[in-house]
Amino acid sequence: MAETRERPPEPFTLRLRRYDPSSGEAPYWDEHTVELEPHRSVLEAILQARDRFDGSIGIRCSCRQAICGSCGVRINGEPALACHTHLDEAKGSARGGVIEVEPMGNMPVLKDLIVDMDAVHWKKIRRVTPWLLPKQPVPEREYLVPREAMVDVTQTMACIQCGACVSDCLSMEVDPGFIGPAALAKSYRFVGDPRDDEQYTRLNDLAQDPQGIFDCTHCFKCVEACPKDVNPMGQIMRQRRIATSDHHIKDPNNGKRHEAAFTSLVRDNGLLWEAELLPRSYGGNSWWGKFAPAAGKELLSSLPAIVKALLRRKVTPGAALKPHRIPPADRKSVQSIYDTIEGREKRVELNLYIVGEDEDVASAAKEATDGATATVGAPSAADTATGPEETAAPEPAGESDGGGEQ
Amino acid sequence: MKVAYWPGCVSRGFTPELHGSMAKVAPLLDIELVELDRGSCCGAGVIAEHNQELADTLNARTFALAQQVDGAELMMNICSTCQGAQSECQERLDANAEYRSQVNSTLAGEGLSYERGLTNKNFLWLLVEEIGLERLRAQVKQPLTNLKVGPFYGCYIVRPRNRLGIDEEHPRDHYLEMLIEALGGTVIKYAGMRKCCGFPIITMNKEASLKQAGRHLGDAADADADCLVTPCPLCHLNLDLQQPLAERAVGRELRMPVLHLPQLVGLALGLAPSELGMSRHVVRPSSVIDWSAAVVAAAA
Numbered sequence: 128m129a130e131t132r133e134r135p136p137e138p139f140t141l142r143l144r145r146y147d148p149s150s151g152e153a154p155y156w157d158e159h160t161v162e163l164e165p166h167r168s169v170l171e172a173i174l175q176a177r178d179r180f181d182g183s184i185g186i187r188c189s190c191r192q193a194i195c196g197s198c199g200v201r202i203n204g205e206p207a208l209a210c211h212t213h214l215d216e217a218k219g220s221a222r223g224g225v226i227e228v229e230p231m232g233n234m235p236v237l238k239d240l241i242v243d244m245d246a247v248h249w250k251k252i253r254r255v256t257p258w259l260l261p262k263q264p265v266p267e268r269e270y271l272v273p274r275e276a277m278v279d280v281t282q283t284m285a286c287i288q289c290g291a292c293v294s295d296c297l298s299m300e301v302d303p304g305f306i307g308p309a310a311l312a313k314s315y316r317f318v319g320d321p322r323d324d325e326q327y328t329r330l331n332d333l334a335q336d337p338q339g340i341f342d343c344t345h346c347f348k349c350v351e352a353c354p355k356d357v358n359p360m361g362q363i364m365r366q367r368r369i370a371t372s373d374h375h376i377k378d379p380n381n382g383k384r385h386e387a388a389f390t391s392l393v394r395d396n397g398l399l400w401e402a403e404l405l406p407r408s409y410g411g412n413s414w415w416g417k418f419a420p421a422a423g424k425e426l427l428s429s430l431p432a433i434v435k436a437l438l439r440r441k442v443t444p445g446a447a448l449k450p451h452r453i454p455p456a457d458r459k460s461v462q463s464i465y466d467t468i469e470g471r472e473k474r475v476e477l478n479l480y481i482v483g484e485d486e487d488v489a490s491a492a493k494e495a496t497d498g499a500t501a502t503v504g505a506p507s508a509a510d511t512a513t514g515p516e517e518t519a520a521p522e523p524a525g526e527s528d529g530g531g532e533q
Numbered sequence: 534m535k536v537a538y539w540p541g542c543v544s545r546g547f548t549p550e551l552h553g554s555m556a557k558v559a560p561l562l563d564i565e566l567v568e569l570d571r572g573s574c575c576g577a578g579v580i581a582e583h584n585q586e587l588a589d590t591l592n593a594r595t596f597a598l599a600q601q602v603d604g605a606e607l608m609m610n611i612c613s614t615c616q617g618a619q620s621e622c623q624e625r626l627d628a629n630a631e632y633r634s635q636v637n638s639t640l641a642g643e644g645l646s647y648e649r650g651l652t653n654k655n656f657l658w659l660l661v662e663e664i665g666l667e668r669l670r671a672q673v674k675q676p677l678t679n680l681k682v683g684p685f686y687g688c689y690i691v692r693p694r695n696r697l698g699i700d701e702e703h704p705r706d707h708y709l710e711m712l713i714e715a716l717g718g719t720v721i722k723y724a725g726m727r728k729c730c731g732f733p734i735i736t737m738n739k740e741a742s743l744k745q746a747g748r749h750l751g752d753a754a755d756a757d758a759d760c761l762v763t764p765c766p767l768c769h770l771n772l773d774l775q776q777p778l779a780e781r782a783v784g785r786e787l788r789m790p791v792l793h794l795p796q797l798v799g800l801a802l803g804l805a806p807s808e809l810g811m812s813r814h815v816v817r818p819s820s821v822i823d824w825s826a827a828v829v830a831a832a833a
Contacts, residue, residue: 297728297729297745298729298734298738298741300728300745301731301741301744301745301748302738302740302741302744305741337738338738341734341737341738342734342737342738342741343734344729344731344733344734344741344742344745345578345688345729345733345734346688346692346728346729347688347689347692347693348688348692348729350692350693351692351693351694364578364581364582367582368582368583368584368585371582371583372583372584380737380738381736381737382737385579385736385737386579386582386583387583389576389577389579389580389583390579390580390583390584390587393573393574393576393580393591397573397574398542398545398546398573398574399542399543399546399574399577400546401542401543401546401547402546402547405736408736409736428739428778429778431777431778431781432774432775432776432777432778432815435777435815436547436774436815439812439813439814439815439817440812440813441547441548441549441550441774441813441814441815442547446546446549451542451545451546453570453571453572453573454570454571457571457573460594460642460643461573461591461594463642464587464590464591464594464639464640465587467639468584468586468587468590468639469584469587471586474584474585474586475585475586475635476585476586477585477586477589477625477628477629477632479624479625479628479629482629483628484627484628484629485628485629485630488627488628
């Protein structure tokens with residue numbers, strides 16, 4: 128670090144996206160060259176440009192140390208905190224060495240790099256009832272929460288509300304009404320809290336909403352965007368899991384039916400039978416599902432695609448009516464795996480955020496041959512999630528005082 | 534090279550041309566495919582959504598079968614979604630010995646056991662990292678000159694970067710562009726090339742799903758692509774099979790052919806579109822077939 132501080136200032140060119148909706152003018156690009164040490168942040172460069180060249184540049188910022196979440200922007204097309212991105216790093220990923228800074232996506236621009244967080248982000252956060260609804264009567268003494276459970280919700284509590292995940296959400300891009308990654312991660316903070324008494328109500332609400340937990344398209348964009356490793360998509364998936372597997376919540380969005388149809392088709396055949404999956408997702412998880420009115424309606428609306436697929440022999444009636452299967456002995460093995468695991472009293476989940484990875488994993492990864500599967504010993508392993516259920520894990524590695532709300 | 538070959542479900546179901554073209558292309562590249570025909574569905578994230586241990590155990594079983602293939606250098610898949618879902622399960626299995634042994638105890642009845650450290654690569658990664666673009670370039674018989682190809686990665690093979698081992702040394706999120714160039718084609722860049730095809734929500738929010746597919750196809754058309762190429766058969770379903778519906782969702786004609794990765798490689802290695810199952814696509818790849826006919830005629 129000392130070494131980098133000694134590097135002298137050098138020129139960095141910023142290309143800023145400027146827009147003032149009240150002007151009636153179209154957005155435009157504005158370039159400024161500033162001189163700063165390479166370890167300084169993109170935010171410092173923007174502020175220098177504002178101080179020295181154009182006082183009208185709009186940027187929101189406060190703490191300048193990646194805690195307040197105010198300076199979320201897009202740098203070279205990728206979501207980032209301006210205060211948490213070094214200039215040399217930004218220049219390295221810039222086209223032609225010019226650092227492009229744009230406002231975040233999926234939210235209206237108020238001015239230049241400032242977006243309207245109230246109109247989108249905060250409105251969605253409020254949608255998920257972001258406060259604890261404790262069991263009544265509230266205990267007189269402090270409520271001690273198991274350590275694992277507290278470490279678990281700590282992951283979502285790490286959110287600094289910067290909006291980077293909202294900015295990059297691909298479901299929101301086509302469906303702005305989607306509750307979205309930040310708010311659904313916030314929802315898990317209470318769904319996963321053993322002191323909250325409304326787990327079922329919360330999940331039922333989010334399952335019934337057509338733009339709730341089942342509207343996430345599983346693209347991992349929010350996982351990548353988050354500067355604090357909150358793993359919003361993982362939090363959404365575990366809420367689906369608790370809603371469908373633990374509470375057996377049925378929903379009008381085909382969420383539960385799709386999961387049930389998929390899981391049982393693989394149990395029966397070893398492989399997925401696509402022709403049967405779609406009608407069952409709409410009509411119900413049995414062979415008769417395809418005759419339900421909802422499945423018929425879906426079939427009709429998909430006719431243009433189905434007819435073409437049949438004409439091109441992409442899908443033959445024989446293949447559609449008959450599942451592809453693995454050999455009978457292997458089907459039996461698969462079914463016995465289902466029986467063993469589904470017969471457990473509690474679902475077993477490994478949450479790497481809580482337990483970390485075995486110490487030798489990282490060193491094993493280093494020794495692995497070039498390009499050996501990256502999953503071995505990947506350094507960030509917080510993508511997996513568990514409910515507050517039993518984990519198959521040894522002592523938690525995370526820090527928690529085990530008791531308090533933060 | 535010999536690989537334990539995991540074709541996945543969809544390549545043997547609704548996209549048989551993918552499995553078929555892989556079988557045609559493999560011998561041309563000296564890849565011996567030992568099919569894991571006893572393995573089960575990777576779960577595509579949906580089984581994990583139901584029960585994580587179940588998904589991990591089913592995939593551990595497939596990995597264990599792959600590790601039993603004598604002389605295989607690694608496991609190879611031809612489906613991005615399998616790559617992503619299997620990598621997620623493998624991350625947990627490899628990270629924790631106690632968990633791994635619990636999973637293995639469920640497999641013990643069958644005499645199977647997964648040992649940490651399997652290498653599982655999508656065909657795209659294998660092409661670039663094992664075969665190498667130089668060697669591939671030398672084997673090209675029919676360079677894709679003047680064919681404008683838009684890469685479509687989908688999600689599972691580019692995110693999350695850490696889990697998938699994407700770094701400066703392994704720019705796996707740029708391999709499609711590198712490959713298209715090595716095969717002699719022209720890379721068309723467009724906004725949606727690393728975005729979601731929408732398939733995972735096709736039964737939950739059909740309109741949003743088709744809008745996603747339609748927008749990316751439209752962006753590629755506006756960028757003047759002749760066709761797209763994808764390493765993911767599920768993306769193929771939303772981009773090709775559902776394209777007639779996606780056209781309605783975005784209110785414009787699209788007519789964008791979408792090729793599977795082995796089909797594009799096969800073309801450059803001298804196979805004819807008909808040998809690669811291109812007549813089976815919902816959107817007939819006329820631009821590609823015309824291009825191929827013109828190249829063959831010019832050579833004659």
